[in-house]
Amino acid sequence: MTAALAGKALLFLGCTALGVLRGQGLRQRAACLQAFRRVLAALARELAFSLRPLDQLMAGAQEGSQGPVADFFQACCQAFTAGGRESWADSWATALEATPLPLTPEDRRLLREAGDVLGRYDGESQRAALEALLARLEDQGAQAQAEAHRLFRVYLALGVAAGLFCLILL
Structure with missing residues (x-):
C-alpha cells in the first residue's frame, strides 16, 4: 500500500517537474538573449572607442560572459584559430551551430547577422550595424521574456493536470 502511494506521488511530481522544466527552458531563452545583447552592446562600445583586433575583443567577450554564451x-575563437584566421563570419556561424544554446531558429538567424558584420567592415560600420542589430535583439528578448512569463504558468498547470490525470487513471 505504501509503495503504491509513493509511486503515485512520484508520478505526480514527475509530471509537474516536466511542466516546470519546459517553463524553465523559456526563461533560459530569454536570459540567453539578454546575455548576447549585453555582450554585443559591449562589443559595439569597444568598436567605437578602441582599435583592438577583433580576436582580442572576442576573447574579452568570452571573459565577460558566462554559461552558454561564454x-x-x-567556440567562436577556437573556430577562428582552427580555420586559419580567415573569416569571423564563418567562425561565428560554426560556433552558432556547434554550441547548444536555448534559442529558436529565429534567434539564431538574428545572431547569425551579427557574425556576418563582424570583421568585414571598418569599425564605425561594424558599430552602426551592431547598434541596429541590438535594437532588434532587444525586441526579440522582450518578446521572449513576455512569452516565458506568460507560458511558465501554463506549462506548470499542464504538468499538474497531467499528474492528476495519471493519478485518476491509477
Missing part, C-alpha cells in the same frame, strides 16, 4: 564565444 561557451559560444570560446
Whole structure:
C-alpha cells in the first residue's frame, strides 16, 4: 500500500517537474538573449572607442560572459584559430551551430547577422550595424521574456493536470 502511494506521488511530481522544466527552458531563452545583447552592446562600445583586433575583443567577450554564451564565444575563437584566421563570419556561424544554446531558429538567424558584420567592415560600420542589430535583439528578448512569463504558468498547470490525470487513471 505504501509503495503504491509513493509511486503515485512520484508520478505526480514527475509530471509537474516536466511542466516546470519546459517553463524553465523559456526563461533560459530569454536570459540567453539578454546575455548576447549585453555582450554585443559591449562589443559595439569597444568598436567605437578602441582599435583592438577583433580576436582580442572576442576573447574579452568570452571573459565577460558566462554559461552558454561564454561557451559560444570560446567556440567562436577556437573556430577562428582552427580555420586559419580567415573569416569571423564563418567562425561565428560554426560556433552558432556547434554550441547548444536555448534559442529558436529565429534567434539564431538574428545572431547569425551579427557574425556576418563582424570583421568585414571598418569599425564605425561594424558599430552602426551592431547598434541596429541590438535594437532588434532587444525586441526579440522582450518578446521572449513576455512569452516565458506568460507560458511558465501554463506549462506548470499542464504538468499538474497531467499528474492528476495519471493519478485518476491509477
